[in-house]
Amino acid sequence: MRSEAATAAQATSAASASSIGATPRRRDTTGTRATRFLGLVVIALMGLLVFLGLVASPQDVNQGDAVRLLYLHVPAAEMTYVAFGVAALCSAAYLWRRTRSMAWDRVANASVEIGVVLCALMLISGSLWGRLTWSQFWTWDARVTSSALLFVMFLGYLAVRTLEGTNEQRARRSAVVCLVAILDVPLVHYSVDWFRTVHQRPTFVVKGSNIEGIFRFTHFVGFTTFLLAYIWLMLHRNRVAMLEEITESTMLEAAIVERQREGASDGGRAVDAGAGAVVGATGVRP
Amino acid sequence: MLATLIKTNLGTILGAYVVVFGSFALVAWRIVTKGKRLARQVPPEDRPWT
Numbered sequence: 001m002r003s004e005a006a007t008a009a010q011a012t013s014a015a016s017a018s019s020i021g022a023t024p025r026r027r028d029t030t031g032t033r034a035t036r037f038l039g040l041v042v043i044a045l046m047g048l049l050v051f052l053g054l055v056a057s058p059q060d061v062n063q064g065d066a067v068r069l070l071y072l073h074v075p076a077a078e079m080t081y082v083a084f085g086v087a088a089l090c091s092a093a094y095l096w097r098r099t100r101s102m103a104w105d106r107v108a109n110a111s112v113e114i115g116v117v118l119c120a121l122m123l124i125s126g127s128l129w130g131r132l133t134w135s136q137f138w139t140w141d142a143r144v145t146s147s148a149l150l151f152v153m154f155l156g157y158l159a160v161r162t163l164e165g166t167n168e169q170r171a172r173r174s175a176v177v178c179l180v181a182i183l184d185v186p187l188v189h190y191s192v193d194w195f196r197t198v199h200q201r202p203t204f205v206v207k208g209s210n211i212e213g214i215f216r217f218t219h220f221v222g223f224t225t226f227l228l229a230y231i232w233l234m235l236h237r238n239r240v241a242m243l244e245e246i247t248e249s250t251m252l253e254a255a256i257v258e259r260q261r262e263g264a265s266d267g268g269r270a271v272d273a274g275a276g277a278v279v280g281a282t283g284v285r286p
Numbered sequence: 287m288l289a290t291l292i293k294t295n296l297g298t299i300l301g302a303y304v305v306v307f308g309s310f311a312l313v314a315w316r317i318v319t320k321g322k323r324l325a326r327q328v329p330p331e332d333r334p335w336t
Contacts, residue, residue: 030321032335039314046307054303065295072306117313121306128302132295229310236317239335243324246332 030239038232045225052218060215066132067215069125075222076122077147079230081185083115084154088182091175105171106245108178110237112157114230119151134198142195146188153181 031039053071060067090108093099126144127137138144157177161170187194192201211219330336 028322028325030318030325030335046310050303050307054299065299068299069302072302076306114313117309121309124305125302128298132298233314233317236314236321239333240317240321240324243321243328243333246328247324250327 030236042229069129071222073125075226079226080118083111087111091178094175106241114233142191142197143199150184
């Protein structure tokens, strides 16, 4: 049944593609002039970050060259908090009846997808920094372990989104999982204060912080780069999700038309069975 | 030379930069190509950003 529905939808998609021009055009993207400009700014900032991090920044007195990894690790960690925080806010907005909208679910999903990538980069860059500083890639330290737990929990969020059910059921389930998983963020952040850890304590928010000059500036460039990259990815991922919803509903309509045609040909017996099959095949209730 | 680079801190640091920026590029490429493929199936009036 799924293959029939998919075939019908592909036919409809092909028809609509031919009606709007089958050859790819510049407008047939998720980009705009603004996002292209933002993308260029991100690429330029990445180049500046590489230059500052690898060339301009001197060795740290205590860490030596390992400090160059912190220009990636710290912004990745900060943006992980931001991405999962945005997802949690959107999930709460979805669950609250007054603001319930599938748009919140869409943004939450996009933010978690990007946040998981950022979290993985945080763990990888932190692991490499650990190899240079602690002489080992991994330690079951409170900060490191809670960060790994955060990664696994949001992977679980993405797994929950693949479960069977209607769009509303999926949105509700994943919003609840997101609000549970976000509880780990304060644990990650304050683990260095609450437990005895080998991980260093927060550097920028501690009174009398001695990070100055090019170290502070490079970190600022790193944070700005990661923030703008996150915004760029969010804009595009959200638009892709909108396109997915439209093509999914097109598939559904095509499948319903197909069933109605079948129903008309065999005296209406297939219509009821077909509607059930559509729900099963697309996860959307007509 | 490659073995020496891997054993030194420089190899680790350069590897980290390659992994981080390479991951960004890969994710961006996947999103953009998927967007292009889907955008061709959707009329422009259904795409609010166009």
